[in-house]
Amino acid sequence: MDITSPAFKSNVKRALADKQLQRAMGNVKVGFVKKRSAARDKLPEFDQLRDQARDIKDHTLEYLDLYYEIYEQKVREAGGKVHWAATAEDARDIILKICQAHDAKTVTKGKSMIAEEIALNEHLEAAGITPVETDLGEYIIQLRNEPPSHIIGPAIHLNRDQVEASFRRAHDHLPDERSLDEVSELVDEARQVLRQKYIDADVGITGANYLVAETGTSIIVTNEGNGDLTQSLPKVHIVCTSLEKLVPTLEDVSTILRVLARSATGQEFSTYTTLSTGARREGDPDGPEEYHVVILDNGRSDMLGTEFQDMLRCIRCGACMNHCPVYHSVGGHAYGWVYPGPMGSVLTPTLIGVDKAGHLPNASTFCGRCEAVCPMHIPLPKMMRHWREREFEHHLTPRTVRTSLGIWAFLARRPALYHLASSVFIRALKLLAFGRSRLKSVPLAGGWTRHRDLPMPEGRTFQEMWRAGGHE
Amino acid sequence: MSSIDKSKIDTTASRTRILNKLGATLATGKDRDARAEAVKTHLRQHKRNLVPERGNVEGAERIALFRAQAEAVAASVVEVKSADEVPEAITAHLREHNLPARVKHGDDPGLTGLPWGKTPTLERDSGPANGDDAVSLSRAFSAVAETGTLILVSGADNPTTLNFLPENHIVVLDAKDLGGAYEDAWDRVREAYGAGTMPRTVNMISGPSRTADVEQTIQLGAHGPRSLHIIIVNGE
Ligand code: SF4
Numbered sequence: 050m051d052i053t054s055p056a057f058k059s060n061v062k063r064a065l066a067d068k069q070l071q072r073a074m075g076n077v078k079v080g081f082v083k084k085r086s087a088a089r090d091k092l093p094e095f096d097q098l099r100d101q102a103r104d105i106k107d108h109t110l111e112y113l114d115l116y117y118e119i120y121e122q123k124v125r126e127a128g129g130k131v132h133w134a135a136t137a138e139d140a141r142d143i144i145l146k147i148c149q150a151h152d153a154k155t156v157t158k159g160k161s162m163i164a165e166e167i168a169l170n171e172h173l174e175a176a177g178i179t180p181v182e183t184d185l186g187e188y189i190i191q192l193r194n195e196p197p198s199h200i201i202g203p204a205i206h207l208n209r210d211q212v213e214a215s216f217r218r219a220h221d222h223l224p225d226e227r228s229l230d231e232v233s234e235l236v237d238e239a240r241q242v243l244r245q246k247y248i249d250a251d252v253g254i255t256g257a258n259y260l261v262a263e264t265g266t267s268i269i270v271t272n273e274g275n276g277d278l279t280q281s282l283p284k285v286h287i288v289c290t291s292l293e294k295l296v297p298t299l300e301d302v303s304t305i306l307r308v309l310a311r312s313a314t315g316q317e318f319s320t321y322t323t324l325s326t327g328a329r330r331e332g333d334p335d336g337p338e339e340y341h342v343v344i345l346d347n348g349r350s351d352m353l354g355t356e357f358q359d360m361l362r363c364i365r366c367g368a369c370m371n372h373c374p375v376y377h378s379v380g381g382h383a384y385g386w387v388y389p390g391p392m393g394s395v396l397t398p399t400l401i402g403v404d405k406a407g408h409l410p411n412a413s414t415f416c417g418r419c420e421a422v423c424p425m426h427i428p429l430p431k432m433m434r435h436w437r438e439r440e441f442e443h444h445l446t447p448r449t450v451r452t453s454l455g456i457w458a459f460l461a462r463r464p465a466l467y468h469l470a471s472s473v474f475i476r477a478l479k480l481l482a483f484g485r486s487r488l489k490s491v492p493l494a495g496g497w498t499r500h501r502d503l504p505m506p507e508g509r510t511f512q513e514m515w516r517a518g519g520h521e
Numbered sequence: 522m523s524s525i526d527k528s529k530i531d532t533t534a535s536r537t538r539i540l541n542k543l544g545a546t547l548a549t550g551k552d553r554d555a556r557a558e559a560v561k562t563h564l565r566q567h568k569r570n571l572v573p574e575r576g577n578v579e580g581a582e583r584i585a586l587f588r589a590q591a592e593a594v595a596a597s598v599v600e601v602k603s604a605d606e607v608p609e610a611i612t613a614h615l616r617e618h619n620l621p622a623r624v625k626h627g628d629d630p631g632l633t634g635l636p637w638g639k640t641p642t643l644e645r646d647s648g649p650a651n652g653d654d655a656v657s658l659s660r661a662f663s664a665v666a667e668t669g670t671l672i673l674v675s676g677a678d679n680p681t682t683l684n685f686l687p688e689n690h691i692v693v694l695d696a697k698d699l700g701g702a703y704e705d706a707w708d709r710v711r712e713a714y715g716a717g718t719m720p721r722t723v724n725m726i727s728g729p730s731r732t733a734d735v736e737q738t739i740q741l742g743a744h745g746p747r748s749l750h751i752i753i754v755n756g757e
Pocket residue numbers: 362363364365366367368369370392419422423424425426427429
């Protein structure tokens with residue numbers, strides 16, 4: 050996908066003015082937050098499990114080279130093949146070659162953020178292969194030619210009427226007068242349309258939430274069952290995954306699974322957790338004849354041993370964005386690439402470069418909620434600070450922005466930008482207001498105010514301005 | 522088993538580069554043997570981490586927990602006293618939901634050996650799903666009370682596609698195969714397949730298929746089954 054992260058500020062402006070988006074984001078802040086907290090309350094050991102989940106990943110990362118040797122051996126024994134991709138380009142090429150070796154015309158796809166990261170669909174299309182997204186959210190955004198706006202709910206930025214419009218446009222073989230007023234009607238229609246595609250596909254591509262070294266297994270976690278149809282019907286199953294997904298044993302993955310769904314959707318357990326090991330066995334009446342795992346590095350190995358290593362614990366649950374006031378305000382597209390929200394602000398500069406994504410670590414109020422809800426205890430705010438320091442060192446920030454006062458002057462001379470910064474922060478404040486009496490930092494200006502409140506014109510603090518604006 | 526790969530892709534160079542980079546960061550200055558031993562020990566012991574108290578119940582309590590958890594995620598559950606009652610429990614379920622009296626299942630002796638003569642109007646097909654089957658029937662390898670989760674394994678006995686393609690899925694679970702926690706299921710898998718070895722697919726299934734992708738409204742029957750019916754054989 051096109052990277053628009055460098056234009057973060059104008060993306061934000063557009064997002065704040067987008068009424069449909071603002072309406073859709075209303076669902077995010079209530080739904081996910083409530084559900085997660087209810088799920089946590091139902092499991093007394095939840096916080097202890099989080100500590101253990103963190104320790105499991107730290108242990109794995111410490112021995113990652115050795116665990117991978119064993120994992121690879123196990124995949125081979127089960128009749129599968131592991132492919133190593135240093136870059137996104139390598140991964141795309143490997144997958145394309147596998148598809149071409151089978152003369153694939155269409156491939157079905159389960160939801161995979163790695164496939165998004167490597168822009169797989171564009172690559173397959175350019176080679177004349179039709180990728181069909183099967184996760185409902187991914188299917189919707191594929192019809193609309195949009196990137197995902199959330200790592201677990203790719204179409205979360207849309208409302209029902211927008212989905213209806215997309216379906217009417219895309220499914221023009223169906224009668225115009227059919228009703229699509231209800232969510233259930235939309236889901237049924239997608240089900241009908243995709244049914245035959247699963248059966249006709251030559252190759253099925255899924256992601257992997259985890260890889261298990263002990264058994265050479267890949268795991269997907271879904272609710273729809275689309276990933277399972279994608280991987281069990283075609284002749285070839287390709288798992289498109291990345292270096293940090295490995296865990297040692299089935300017991301270890303069980304612990305992490307206990308915190309995943311609860312943190313993500315507030316479910317006790319997702320509907321389908323599927324463990325796949327190798328290819329179809331002798332006597333098996335179904336399942337893929339070939340099983341390929343493509344492991345993408347794309348800068349991850351460079352994070353090991355640095356202040357960003359902890360980010361490799363991320364299990365892509367989405368809790369950090371679900372609880373982020375900035376994400377709530379601007380949605381996922383404003384972040385300009387595949388990974389939005391706090392985890393994206395940390396990960397994106399690593400993967401596409403701080404020169405392109407340097408604005409993202411500023412998109413924080415430093416309220417700390419992301420770290421507080423992260424099941425893997427990833428110190429997201431601290432890492433955003435690291436990025437800002439690096440950006441600063443690299444002189445990527447305009448000279449005038451290097452002091453708090455400088456920033457104020459910078460903003461004051463640019464009314465539009467100032468307006469923008471403050472409108473994000475005012476929206477964010479609404480969310481922060483509960484449980485907080487004082488605002489220590491400000492979105493967009495967060496980095497500039499690490500140790501003090503942002504200086505305001507005429508000696509006013511943000512709090513005073515907030516109240517003067519009629520907000521409490 | 523030999524690996525099949527028509528594409529003949531060779532990523533050895535990337536493999537070496539990536540693993541060497543990991544090694545340079547992780548292994549430098551560390552004792553090689555000690556690292557190898559740490560990994561081997563961890564895998565060999567596959568120790569349980571903290572297992573929530575919730576699943577630590579037995580007998581009738583365990584079944585009750587499984588039931589409650591499965592029903593909470595929209596599965597329907599009935600109990601029968603012996604395997605002999607399963608065919609009638611199936612026809613009762615089909616009748617109640619206006620479903621066709623026809624099910625497809627695999628070669629599992631626990632299913633083929635049921636007294637089907639008791640339900641002469643029920644038609645049965647065998648094999649994997651083909652897209653036209655309205656109702657499938659499987660036998661669970663195990664289940665987990667903690668979250669009302671069924672564990673199904675692939676193979677001719679219970680083809681994986683039967684778990685996903687038909688609109689309605691019926692699963693027979695023997696109460697003695699029900700464990701409290703996920704870890705109990707892994708012990709059973711190791712026992713049946715050998716440590717470090719897995720069937721091609723293990724499905725952990727909690728309720729029928731669903732999606733919340735449109736406005737976070739939960740809708741059952743996304744791509745997988747719209748209904749999941751569990752028959753527990755509880756012979757005491
Ligand atoms: S950073 Fe933490 S909260 Fe955010 S997606 Fe990753 S694991 Fe979840």
